[in-house]
Amino acid sequence: MSNSDEANTLKLITPTFTPSSSSTTESAGVTSIIKSLSLIEHVEGGYFAVTDVSNTFVPSPYPETPLSQRTIDLVNGLPADYDASKRRLSTTIFYYLTPNRPMGSFHRNRSRIIHSLHRGRGRYVLIHPDGRIESFIVGHNVERGEKLQWVVEGGVWKASFLLADGDGQSNSDGLLISETVVPGFEYADHEFLSQERLVEVLPDSKAKALQWLVKH
Structure with missing residues (x-):
């Protein structure tokens, strides 16, 4: 991506909904979806529910040390049955952004994540290990380049x-x-x-444009 292309991309990465406090009531339609799918608040932002957990285990390809103590503290520790030597073959969740919880903060995972769209529109922002910024819209207008499925590889913010x-x-x-x-x-x-x-992985001007997506 050229410098001008990346500059144009950064101009598109601006808030479209103002986050509200967790005490603010969601709309009736949003509340109905949250209730129907048994969603709860996610530490990244938005809501989620676990929908599938594989019963098959594989040897863990990752170091035994957790990637971030901050994350462990935020979720009040690892599960009692956590075993660093293995991982489940796969897990699946619903993830839901709403007008009151409209943002998923920058994070990365060691594992590969396959995403599939069910409803609505949103913008994704990725920072690759080489510092390249990628952004795209997920939505149902595929004729205009919106994505129905997308993959984020391990290690990508x-x-x-x-x-x-x-x-x-x-x-x-x-x-x-x-x-x-x-x-x-x-x-x-x-x-x-x-x-x-953020300021270590990106030049200052780019970091400033994206800092609103960082969890406080």
Whole structure:
């Protein structure tokens, strides 16, 4: 990507919904989806529910040391049955961004994640290990390049935020997707991007443009 292309991409990465406090009531439509799918708040932002956990285990390809102590602290420790020597073959969740919880903060995972769209629109922002910034819209207008499926490889920083359901609109019933993690998800393999790390992986001007997507 040329410098001008990347500059144009950064101009598109601006908030479209203002996050509200967790006490703010979601709309009736959003609340219905949350209730129907038994979703709960996610530490990254938005809501989630685990939908599949493989019963097959594989040897862990990762170091035994957790990727981030900050993540472990935020989720109140690893599960009692966690075994660093193995991982489940795969795990799958629903993930839902809403007008009151419209952003998934920058984070990375050791594992590969396959995403599938169910409803709504959103923008994804990726920072690759070489510092390259990638951004795209997920939505149902495939003729205009919106994605129905996308993959984020392990080690790539990922953030996402809600877009209106259509161009020129200002409303949304949320972005609902599925994420399948291979090997299966563990918080030991998860890390949030910090403001300090952001300026290490990106030049200052680019870091400033993306700092609003960093978890505080």
